[in-house]
Amino acid sequence: MELLSVGEVAARLGVSPSAVRVWGTRYGLVASARSEGGHRRYTPEDLALLQAVHEAVLSGTDPAAAAAAVRGIETADDVPALPRRRAGAGGTGLAVPGAGREARGLARAAARLDEMRAEDAVLAALRERGTLDAWDDVVRPVLIAAGAHWAATGSGIEIEHLLTQAVTTALIRHAAALPEPPPERPVLLAGGPQEEHVLPLYAARAALAEHGVPSRLLGPRTPMAALATAARRTRSAAVLVWLSRPDEAAADGLAEVAAAHRRVRVLVGGPGWGDVAPGPATAPADLAEAVTVLDRHWRGR
Ligand code: B12
Structure with missing residues (x-):
């Protein structure tokens, strides 16, 4: 088994040796083995825990919470341990602190x-x-x-x-x-013209189905003109356009979608739209709000 000194661990993580020592004393992530000379040495398991904390910290999590979560995952009786990561092998663990x-x-x-x-x-x-x-x-x-x-x-x-x-x-x-909702005036769910990310739209469709609201998913990279045509053809009650990243073509096309027919409402979702919903659109903050608003529009309230 490869045993590492604090300097070697620090080099692998790309942090200073004092950071590794601080994590040890403050959060209990200490070296669990000793060298023949009696110096503390980190095992591959110790390194995997430190790596998980380091990644959590990089993603903005408080180090104490990250350390507690990682140690909790490792020790909980009801859950098998996290897959061990091999140092330097492009680790495959996925820490979800908290x-x-x-x-x-x-x-x-x-x-x-x-x-x-x-x-x-x-x-x-x-x-x-x-x-x-x-x-x-x-x-x-x-x-x-x-x-x-x-x-x-x-x-x-x-x-x-x-x-x-x-x-x-x-x-x-x-x-x-789930029971199939009635087909009339379905909500349309579309990714913007350049958009590959559509998981939130699948979530919206499932949540709407739980509410008995019909929807049609047009998927990734939907041209705005095609969305407008679909809204007109189905007499859609409302459309939701998802953007993970800004896209001018999507913003420019919203007016055409809003004009598809007299009663259609336009919603936008996702970080790509920024803080202010453009033109005729409204921007629900999360899935729950989107479903509430879409449900209301579909019921004509
Ligand atoms: C899964 C995923 C993919 C999958 C998408 C598959 C699919 N069918 O959807 C694949 C692998 C294809 C992919 C590709 C790419 N991806 Co990607 N991807 C992701 C990932 C991991 C999840 C996306 C997601 O579903 N997010 C939804 C939720 C989880 O996001 P959220 O932030 O919590 O949502 C907030 C709000 O949007 C809202 N909300 C949440 N859910 C809902 C639902 C509704 C209805 C509403 C209204 C609101 C709402 O509440 C939250 C906070 O308030 C994100 C990471 C992330 N943090 O999102 C990266 C991420 C979006 N991807 C990213 C990137 C860079 C890409 C690529 C460009 C990578 C590349 N170089 O090829 C390509 C994009 C290609 C393209 N043309 O679009 C970046 C975007 C950074 C940026 N803003 O520019 C991210 C953030 C990763 C990162 N940390 O950098 N990706």
Whole structure:
């Protein structure tokens, strides 16, 4: 087993040796082995814990909370330990500090690239809690952790892809098992013209189905003219356009969508729209608000 000195751990993490020592004394993440000469040495497990805390800190989490969460994950009786990360091998762990048992289970399955287990974890959360809670408390923390992991390390894109697949399929299965809402004036859900991110729209569709509100998902990269045509053809009560990143073509096309027919309402969602909703649109802050507003528009209130 490779045993590392504090300097070697610091070099692998890209932090100073004093940071490693401080994490040790302050948060109990100490070296658990000794060299023959009696000096403290870090085992691969110690390094994996420190790495998880370091990533959590990079993604903006308080170090004390991150350390507690990581140590909790490792020691909880009811959950198997996090997959061990190999130092220098582009670690595959996905720390979700502060998250509950279900989110940690989902993160663990995704990090192991266990698609079926990840899908089952999402589906179970959807059935037990309903879409709004499952999205906010289970799915979203893991998506955010996956994005933060990629932004901090440049690795783990395969985890993001597998997670996307598992979440999408679970949301489809959940929505398909619900009673089919009436077909009239469906809400349209579309990603902007350049947009690949559409998971929040799958979540919206499942949550609307729970409310008995019909919707149609037009998916990623929807041209705004096509969205306007769909709104006119279906006499849609409302449309929701998702943007993760700013896109002028989407903003420019909103007026055409709003003019599709007399009663259509336009909503925008996602960080790409900035702080102010453009032109004719309104911007719900989260999934729950979006579903409330869309439900109201569909019922003509
Ligand atoms: C899954 C994912 C992907 C998947 C998308 C698959 C799919 N079918 O959707 C794939 C792998 C394809 C992908 C691709 C890319 N991605 Co990506 N991706 C993500 C990830 C991990 C989750 C996206 C998501 O669903 N977010 C939804 C929730 C989780 O976001 P949220 O911030 O909590 O949401 C807030 C609000 O939007 C709102 N909200 C939440 N849910 C809902 C629902 C509704 C209806 C409403 C109204 C509001 C609402 O509440 C929250 C806070 O108030 C994010 C990480 C992240 N933090 O979002 C990166 C992220 C969005 N991706 C990013 C990037 C850079 C890319 C790529 C450009 C990478 C590349 N170089 O190719 C490409 C984009 C290509 C393109 N043309 O669009 C960046 C965007 C940074 C930026 N702003 O520019 C992020 C933030 C990762 C990061 N940390 O840097 N990605």
